[in-house]
Amino acid sequence: MIKTHGLTKRYGRTLAVDGVDLDVRPGDRYGFLGPNGSGKTTMVRMLLGLVYATSGEIEVLGEPVPRRVHRVLPRIGALVEGPAAYPHLSGRRNLKLLDAAGPGGPRRTRKSRVEDALAAVGLSGVDSRPVRAYSLGMRQRLGLASALLRKPELLILDEPTNGLDPRGIHEIRDLLIQLNEAGTTVFLSSHLLAEVEQLCTRVGVVDKGKLVLQDELTAVRTPTGRVLVDSPDPAAAVALLDGRLEHRDGSRLVVRHDDPAALNAQLVGGGVRVAGITEQRRTLEEVVLEVTTSSADRIDGASRPGAAP
């Protein structure tokens, strides 16, 4: 779906993207994760032919970009930082103009295409007020609606939940999962670990322009060699565990063990009731901290004494 080879972008002395080999496969919900300033936006812009690479190759939907980007763009939906819209027109009017401008489909079905896109992003009740009166979250939703107008095979989204409140984030996540299950491949950039962990099936981690990790989320989140047990008979469980108990918090036990099924059989066989049992896996945060260096510009700039808030 998206492949890059040795993709590099230099702005003067700044190496914004450094030799990235991206591999986004059909059906992925791919999270491109990195702190602010790590090169995510530059990467997204290069994929869309908006910025030229210094070196390296890009292929999107089997076509070389930027050379054949005109063939690619009608098949994808994109949302890049600060979605553009005519501020004096309503969201609905903006979408109609956008639909008319592209190879969206016949004019008589335009209204239904626009209403479908508005409904998908939770904006169907929007009135005729101009876009300049929209909140940041509404603008973001409108941007997503424009990305959906052409029922794209691939969505490329730069920080799609920027400016949304928790409910909005939840709705957009559900929408992206729904679209993905209906066949759309989703590529999104984000600096939010939790967002990627909850939404994505595959993850790429970028650090100072370099791709330091790329894999399926389940492969990344490897087992820790611990099993989490919840039992209404914790004391009896501990007695059976033979020194393998690592931690106990009320009815919850952390046990050094790598086979939850075998442990469950042992506990139940010993007369211990088990309310819940799962294998503990590393969190995405632990994995990311391991593969990235400390991020110079993460947040610390604003918290320095005397720095502007």
Ligand SMILES: Nc1ncnc2c1ncn2[C@@H]1O[C@H](COP(=O)(O)OP(=O)(O)OP(=O)(O)O)[C@@H](O)[C@H]1O
């Ligand atoms: N047009 C430009 N001219 C010069 N430097 C740039 C330009 N665009 C980006 N950069 C630099 O390239 C690096 C990567 O920036 P980029 O915006 O791609 O990162 P990002 O991960 O998207 O960050 P953010 O989430 O803050 O947008 C930064 O050091 C940035 O200052």
